[in-house]
Amino acid sequence: MLPLNVQMKVLHGSPGFGVQLSENEVKDFLSDSKLNLHLGTVDKDDYPNVHPTWYLYDESKDVIFIETGKESKKTNNLKRNDKIYFCIDEGNPPYKGIRGKGDVKILSNPDANLPIAQRIMVKYLGSIDHPMAKLLLENVRNGNSVLLEIKPKYYSTWDYSRNN
Numbered sequence: 001m002l003p004l005n006v007q008m009k010v011l012h013g014s015p016g017f018g019v020q021l022s023e024n025e026v027k028d029f030l031s032d033s034k035l036n037l038h039l040g041t042v043d044k045d046d047y048p049n050v051h052p053t054w055y056l057y058d059e060s061k062d063v064i065f066i067e068t069g070k071e072s073k074k075t076n077n078l079k080r081n082d083k084i085y086f087c088i089d090e091g092n093p094p095y096k097g098i099r100g101k102g103d104v105k106i107l108s109n110p111d112a113n114l115p116i117a118q119r120i121m122v123k124y125l126g127s128i129d130h131p132m133a134k135l136l137l138e139n140v141r142n143g144n145s146v147l148l149e150i151k152p153k154y155y156s157t158w159d160y161s162r163n164n
Helices: 023-032 073-080 110-125 131-141
Strands: 010-012 037-042 048-053 056-058 063-069 083-089 096-107 145-152 155-159
Touching: 023 056, 023 096, 023 155, 037 063, 037 073, 048 063, 048 073, 056 110, 063 073, 063 110, 063 131, 073 096, 073 145, 083 145, 110 131, 110 145, 131 145
Parallel strands: 010 155
Antiparallel strands: 037 048, 037 083, 056 063, 063 145, 083 096, 096 145, 096 155
């Protein structure tokens, strides 16, 4: 649950078509979806980069976590500019999704990052015993991986399966 003084800002991403998701629907979509989050960053030449990533939503803080390499393109872009844009959406009709802007913190403490990274692996791979999970979690343990903590400014939402 969000602290009492924090209100999630939810907007209609496609006015006049489909419906806006409610705050509870946003939380459920972010928590339950195994879709990739498409993370938009800006590179050193001021060109946008889009990075498909696995993510974990923490409802208690209203933040989104992404595990990635400490020297990945997205991490290096975020060291220069911590502003991002993101989108998580269904690729097939009826379309449904969430996008928004946010600020990012790069978290580099392996001990603090490991439990969150494990939850990401379980979400997408089903187990921390999966070979890919073992490899990615070893990168977290040895400090070659970081977590990106996204604090969304708003959620722009749409659900075309329902009419307004």
